[in-house]
Amino acid sequence: MSIFRFPPIVWIGIGILIISLGIRQSFGIFMMPISDYFDTGREFFSLAIALQNLLFGMFQPFVGMAADKWGAKRIIVMGALAYGLGLFLTSITTSTAVVYLSLGALVGLGLSATSYVIILGVVAKVVPAQHAAKAFGLTTAAGSFGMFAMIPGAQAMLANFGWQGAMQGFAMLCTLIIAFVVFMKSNKKAKVTNAQEPKHHDDITLKEALKEAFSHKGYWLIHLGFFVCGFHVMFIATHLPSYLADKNLPATSAAMALAYVGIFNIFGSYFWGMMADKFDKRHISFVLYLLRAAIIAAFVTLPITEFSATIFGGAIGFVWLGTVPLTSGLVRQIFGPQYMSTLYGLVFFSHQIGSFLGAWVGGSIYDHYGSYEPIWWSTVALALLAAIVHLPINATPIDRRVTVEN
Structure with a gap:
């Protein structure tokens, strides 16, 4: 099937992701101005972003269940409102406690209802x-395009209107998500065109689906691999700008590196999605995480320059969110589409626990040691672990025909 023959709802979902994830991935460039404004160390902002990611993941299974039960439209509208309110409150507060509520909890809730799990x-x-x-790869690439498009714009708003004005501009963008939802029609069941698809017999209860997933060893290994992914992406998105500033590189180099992460992830996400349709998703995941380990190790070993930062942005971008079509594809392949939002939402929670630790521990280690080096090498070790755990996963679709016939 050509991508141009995908149903319109796929393209509407892409529009939503461009805004939602584009804003999210730009938060790293706000670390230094917000930390300076509140006169705190970097751990304050790191903890706010870490809390955001933890709650993003914690809300996700419940938001996924609600979408599976009542439909995605209502959930996305609710998320867009929470997202915009969180950004606006962050821009007008003078209290660090409110930042944890607004940028942490409200934005986390908004992201959980407007990003990958619901759209996928x-x-x-x-x-x-x-x-x-x-x-899934095409949809994931949309979030990367948002990152590419939003970060330079965020940097410009930051320079011209300050961080408060930039946050308010982002809050206004959230209203576009609601506009996209207006054109979203009710979901329909996937057409059964794969010989393996009838095995799933998508007529089990949510309780049965959860019991089935939790008793599947491969499902827990998928959780572990995606935990590592979350640790990687949020540590890099949150701390790369500060790491480059510590190396005396201009702020524009960080914005450019993150923009390259976004643009190369557009191609990478679609590429890994195509590979997942053609080859064993477990083996493709193994290769992707090995590449991550090699790219990060090379970056921290070689001299840090504007050129090397740009090359790193492009290279890590190519393997940045290629994990999403692979991981979500494995969940769908094994368990079917009926409770995809719920089961993938639980996996995504593990991803966000990793994101919480990546954002928070990165700032904590820097404040304690005055260096990011220990955490960079930890990401290399974790990438190797994630590569290995994908190999023993049993990816055979679950055959529920016996249960249905009985």
């Missing part, structure tokens, strides 16, 4: 199984 759950129900990973 919608896509899983309208795209045939044999093209699902490609569709």
Whole structure:
């Protein structure tokens, strides 16, 4: 199936992700101005972003269940309102405690209802199984385009209007998410066009689906791999600008490096999604995490320059969120599309626990040691671990025919 033949709801979802994730991935460039404004160390902002990511993940299974039960439209509108309110409150507060509530809790809730889990759950129900990973890759790439588009704009707003004005501009963008939802039609079941698809018999209860997933060893290994992914991406997104500033590089080099992460992830996400449709998703995941380990090790070993930062942005961008179509594809392949938002939401919670630790521990270690070096090498070791744990996963679709017939 050509990407141009995907249902319109896929493209609406892409528009939502461009805004939601584009804003989220720009938060790293706010660390220094917000820390200076509140006269705190970097751990304050790091903890706020870490809390955001933890709650992003903690809300996710419940938001996924709500979307599976009542439909995605209402959930996305609720998320857009929470997202915009959180950004606006952050821009006008003078209290650090409020930042934890606004940038942490409200934005975390908003992200949980407007990002990958909900949108991929919608896509899983309208795209045939044999093209699902490609569709997931395309949808993931949209978030990367948002990162590429938003970060330079955020840097410009930061320079011209200050961090408060930039946050208020982002809050206004959240209203566009609601506009996109107006054109979103109700989800339909995926067409059964894959010979393996009938095995799933998507008529089990949520309780049965959860019991089935929790008793599957591969499901827990998927959780572990995605935990590592979360640790990687949030540590880099949150701390790369400060790391480059410590190396006496100008702020524009960090914005450019993160923009390159976004633009190369557009190609990388779609590429890994296509590979997942053609080859074993476990083996492709193994290769992706090995590449991550090599890229990070090379970056911290070689001299840090504007050129090397840009190259790192492009290289890590190519393997940045390629994990999303691979991981979500494995969940759908094994368990089917019916409770995709719920089961992938739980996996995403593990991702966000990793994100929480990546953002918070990065700032904590820097404040304690005055260096990011220990955490960089920890990310290399974790990448190798994530590569290995994907190999023993049993990715065979669960056959529920015996249960249904009985």
